[in-house]
Amino acid sequence: MDLDKAIRKVPDFPKPGILFYDITSIFTNPPAFRYAVEQMILRYANNNVDGVVAIESRGFLMGACYAEKTGVPLVLARKKGKLPGKTLQQSYDLEYGSATLEIHEADLTPGKRWLIIDDLIATGGTLQAVAEMIERAGSEVAGIFSIIGLPFLNYMDKIGKYKPVTLIDYHGETV
Numbered sequence: 001m002d003l004d005k006a007i008r009k010v011p012d013f014p015k016p017g018i019l020f021y022d023i024t025s026i027f028t029n030p031p032a033f034r035y036a037v038e039q040m041i042l043r044y045a046n047n048n049v050d051g052v053v054a055i056e057s058r059g060f061l062m063g064a065c066y067a068e069k070t071g072v073p074l075v076l077a078r079k080k081g082k083l084p085g086k087t088l089q090q091s092y093d094l095e096y097g098s099a100t101l102e103i104h105e106a107d108l109t110p111g112k113r114w115l116i117i118d119d120l121i122a123t124g125g126t127l128q129a130v131a132e133m134i135e136r137a138g139s140e141v142a143g144i145f146s147i148i149g150l151p152f153l154n155y156m157d158k159i160g161k162y163k164p165v166t167l168i169d170y171h172g173e174t175v
Contacts, residue, residue, distance in 0.1 A: 003168045006032035007148070019173055021148050023058060023119045036167060037065045040117070040145050043165050049142045050112035053077055053103065053130055058119035062147070066117060075107040075114070077130050088136060092129035094122075101126065103133050110138030120148040121164055124155030131162055 008025040012018065026032045040062060051073040054063025060076065067074035080089065080100035087102035108114070114134050116127055121144070131141045141162045149155070149166030156164075 001032060001035040003032060003036070003147070007168070009173075021120060021150075021170060023147050026147065027061065036062070036147055037069070039167055040066055041069055044115055044143060044145065047115070047142050048113055049115045051075060051109070051114050053108075053114045053116050053134060055101070055116070055118040055126060055130060056082075059117050062119065062145070063117040066115070066145075073107075073109075075103060077101045077103050077116075077133075088133040090129035090133050092125040094125060099126075101129050101133070103130070103137075105137065108134060108137035108139055113140045113142035115142045116144045116162070118144075118146050120150070121146045121155045121159070121166060122150050123153045124158035124164075127155075127162070127164070128158045131159065 006026050006029045008022040010020040010022055013020040026036055049072060052063045052067045053075045054060045055077045056079055063074055080102055083102050083104055086105045088105050089100055089102050091098060091100040116130050118127060127144050134141055144159060144162045144164040147167050149169040151169055152172035
């Protein structure tokens with residue numbers, strides 16, 4: 001499967017000079033979507049994953065597929081203010097600013113191994129924030145999965161210890 005052909009590239013979004021890799025086009029392409037889900041499941045078949053933490057919002061789609069296919073719990077990492085009840089929070093820097101994510105504290109069972117799933121790894125800040133919340137809850141990060149990786153943004157500096165897996169990497173292509 002050539003995922004590159006299934007990924008929409010949007011020049012000058014969200015600002016001039018940025019080439020945006022849009023995975024929503026994978027969801028409209030059933031063979032590409034099926035391939036991405038199958039690869040995600042295959043790559044973590046022997047990692048003793050107890051549950052998934054999926055990051056808002058495109059990560060929810062992949063995370064839900066993984067959880068349903070493997071029979072593990074799905075925990076949502078949401079933008080600040082979207083979850084009721086007691087939450088863990090972690091702020092982080094983005095390529096274009098900063099943000100805060102939250103996870104229901106009760107959803108992260110201590111002592112479990114959680115696979116973090118998102119659509120794209122840029123600087124690694126979002127994934128690092130989720131990993132820190134998992135570890136603060138007394139659990140372990142089983143791995144990080146994403147469809148796209150942008151290694152030229154040096155995400156390995158932040159999350160390399162979690163052995164992130166991507167299906168396709170882009171190396172600084174320009175608009």
